[in-house]
Amino acid sequence: MGQAVKYVLNRKESLGAWVNDGRIPIDNNKAERTVKPFVIARKGFLFTDSKRGAEATAAGFSVLQSAVDNGLNPEKYLKWVLEKLSAEGLKDSVLDEVVPYSERIPEDLYIRKKK
Numbered sequence: 001m002g003q004a005v006k007y008v009l010n011r012k013e014s015l016g017a018w019v020n021d022g023r024i025p026i027d028n029n030k031a032e033r034t035v036k037p038f039v040i041a042r043k044g045f046l047f048t049d050s051k052r053g054a055e056a057t058a059a060g061f062s063v064l065q066s067a068v069d070n071g072l073n074p075e076k077y078l079k080w081v082l083e084k085l086s087a088e089g090l091k092d093s094v095l096d097e098v099v100p101y102s103e104r105i106p107e108d109l110y111i112r113k114k115k
Contacts, residue, residue: 077109
């Protein structure tokens with residue numbers, strides 16, 4: 001019990017930061033949910049045959065998680081991106097258009113939130 005009290009007292013300022021600034025979350029649930037797909041897929045990563053394969057997997061996860069963070073339906077978004085890249089190629093102008101935070105993404109790719 002003494003160690004627990006000492007821990008809290010030594011970190012009093014950082015542990016209570018959320019009290020002084022409402023923008024700071026009280027927990028790290030959002031971060032935990034963000035890494036969950038990686039934890040679930042961890043066993044699959046064991047069989048990545050090359051460094052390039054591992055990098056491609058990481059890039060794919062990054063793009064899809066960015067899509068989710070930007071309110072996009074990941075399946076619809078990925079289908080749209082692959083179709084667009086297939087039709088128009090890997091030009092910089094096309095890549096700028098398909099990044100998950102682009103303002104040129106079609107409205108129907110966004111998840112509608114219930115009000």
